[in-house]
Amino acid sequence: MLPNILVVEDEESLATLLQYNLEKEGYDVALAGDGDEALLMVEEKLPDLVVLDWMLPKVSGIEVCRRLRQKPESRNVPIIMLTARGEDSDRVRGLDTGADDYLVKPVSMSELSARIRAVLRRLRPGLAEDSVRRGDIVIDRIAHRVRRAGSEIHLGPTEFRLLDYLMMHPGRVFSREQLLDAVWGSDVYVEARTVDVHIGRLRKALNTTEADDPIRTVRSAGYALDMDR
Structure with missing residues (x-):
């Protein structure tokens, strides 16, 4: 099950950008456009982490944070605050209200992703996997290594990202x-057949043993990682 992140941001373009990039990282992302909506969404479904803008319509981010910390069911939900306020006093106020981390806008997506992983690793260690196993394949994101049935598999950087993405969504x-969108990025023009080339290289690397081919080709649809075939 993918970690669920609630992004609370009233600037629509930024909210969409955050959702897009976090979903690429393998998170299940929900959006709220104001503080009231965020509090209702938390009541309906408790997220694994909240990315919370300070300046929000209706109920401010600071107040949302305070209310979440008052309720027993949401008291321990990790919260990362985003704000245009860069003063130390504001940072201290945000952390004192109950935020677990604090980022000043404009936000670097790579830094936000790293902060999310760090907070989850510290507060929800089961959700911040540095190592992922699917069947007999193990991918180590920190060491950038892949093993299958105990044997090391040597992959290029693109094949590594491709395998990592497929392993985050087994069977899909x-x-x-x-x-192309998830692995290469939406702002890079690459021909669709390039995917076939890299899938072929990934298959060749993974199938050096007598084990079954874990990558399933679905005619006219695409590819999936199946470890139970």
Whole structure:
């Protein structure tokens, strides 16, 4: 099950950008546009982490943080605050209210992703996996290594990202366009057939043993990682 992140941000373009990039990182992302909506969404479904803007309509981010910390069911939900306020006093106020971390806008997506992983690793260690296993394949994101049935598999950087993405969504079929968007990025032009080339290289690397091919080709649809075939 993917970690669920609630992004509370009233600037629509930034909210969409955060959702897009966090979903690429393998998170299940929900959006709230104001403080009232955020509090209702937390009541309906408790998230694993909240990315919370300070300046919000209706109920401020600071007040949302305070209320979440008052309720027993949401008291321990990790909260990362985003704000245009860079003063030390504001940072201290945010942390004193109950935020676990604090980032000043404009936000670097790589830094936000690193902060999320760090907070989850500290507060929800089961959700911040540095190592992921699917069947007999183990991917180590820190050491950038892959093993299958105990043997090390040597992958190029693109094949590594491709395998990592497929392992985050086992059994799900992705079109070539979806894989291009997730692995190469939406702002990079790459032909769809490039995916076939890298899938071929990934297959060749993974199938050096007598084990079954874990990558399933779905005609006219795309590819999926199946470890139980």
